[in-house]
Amino acid sequence: MNYDATEHEYMDLKAQFNAEEVISAGLNPPSYPARPSKGGVPMGMAWQKMRHDDVIYTPKYNGWRVLLHVPSGMCHNRKLEPLTISEEFEEAIYRIQKCCPHDIEWLDCEGLERRHGIGKGSLIVLDFIPTQHLNEETLDITYEDRQTVLAVTLDKVDDLDVMSQPKEDSVYFAPHYNNHEVEVLDSMLKSRNEIWDAEFYEGWVGVKLGSKYPIQLVGEDKKATGWTKHRWDS
Numbered sequence: 175m176n177y178d179a180t181e182h183e184y185m186d187l188k189a190q191f192n193a194e195e196v197i198s199a200g201l202n203p204p205s206y207p208a209r210p211s212k213g214g215v216p217m218g219m220a221w222q223k224m225r226h227d228d229v230i231y232t233p234k235y236n237g238w239r240v241l242l243h244v245p246s247g248m249c250h251n252r253k254l255e256p257l258t259i260s261e262e263f264e265e266a267i268y269r270i271q272k273c274c275p276h277d278i279e280w281l282d283c284e285g286l287e288r289r290h291g292i293g294k295g296s297l298i299v300l301d302f303i304p305t306q307h308l309n310e311e312t313l314d315i316t317y318e319d320r321q322t323v324l325a326v327t328l329d330k331v332d333d334l335d336v337m338s339q340p341k342e343d344s345v346y347f348a349p350h351y352n353n354h355e356v357e358v359l360d361s362m363l364k365s366r367n368e369i370w371d372a373e374f375y376e377g378w379v380g381v382k383l384g385s386k387y388p389i390q391l392v393g394e395d396k397k398a399t400g401w402t403k404h405r406w407d408s
Contacts, residue, residue: 203241203250204305205389206396207282213402216360216378221404226353228383230318233336233348233363234376234403235298238285242267242297244274249285253394262287265343266297275327278302282387284348286340290372293340298348299324299331303387317400318383321350336363339370364406377405 214220239252240263247267249257260267263285270281280303286293301320304312315323324331324347334346336359351359356378363375385400 201243201246201248203243203254203303204280205303205387205391206254206394207239207241207252208301208388208398208401209252209395210379210381210401210403211397212408213380213404215406215408216404217357218404218408224402226380229380229402230350230352230383231356231378231380232300232350234379234405235284235286235348236289236373236376237298238287238289240283240285240297241303242270242281242283244271244279244281245276247271257285259285259287262295263297264295266295266345269345270297270299270328273328273330278323278327279305290374292370292372292374293342293344295343296340296346297344298334298340298346299328300348301387303389313389314386316384316386317381320387336375337366339374376407377403379403 213224238257238259240257240260241250241252241254243249247260247264249260249263249267251257274281281299282301282303284298284300286296286298288294301317302324304315304320306313328345328347331345331347333349334340336349340346360378367373367375380402382400385398388396388398388401390396
């Protein structure tokens with residue numbers, strides 16, 4: 175879809191795709207979404223022993239993992255099954271399709287819906303999955319560079335302010351912090367949950383800046399090298 179696509183054009187495009195056509199066209203997801211290994215509670219013993227100089231952190235949100243095929247708008251869950259609630263993200267998908275370049279096919283997102291009433295229908299863009307649709311060299315692009323690509327190409331998308339509730343049916347980036355910032359913000363995010371009376375935040379996810387996207391079709395539970403989650407309930 176081009177950048178100035180209208181809603182009518184979007185509906186025409188959507189009508190061209192259904193689940194069977196996407197599968198037959200070879201548009202299955204190229205990988206399971208990156209699944210972080212367990213790193214213990216934030217600021218716990220394991221945290222204190224870790225090296226943080228090459229790791230960047232994002233909040234861990236309480237949502238649904240969504241793999242979005244941008245051209246078609248088709249969504250899959252973390253098991254690579256068609257997402258049964260994809261229609262609830264239609265407006266967010268449309269917003270992405272209006273500005274996302276054609277050479278980014280698959281976005282790894284977190285969907286906000288049903289687990290709480292905050293930001294219903296919104297998508298938080300976490301990463302994109304490099305594919306050969308770009309070129310062979312792009313398969314080795316680092317996490318740091320992938321985030322730069324997203325920030326430049328989706329320049330109308332803002333970081334989600336950790337102190338404010340996301341709007342419904344919107345699109346955001348997950349903000350990034352170093353370990354020192356995490357140690358300051360950690361209690362603030364917990365307080366947001368209390369103020370909002372919802373488990374919106376669950377902790378933190380750390381990703382090594384130099385890591386490739388862990389493309390694999392072995393299984394949904396295979397842990398990703400360079401990705402670590404630090405849950406408060408660990």
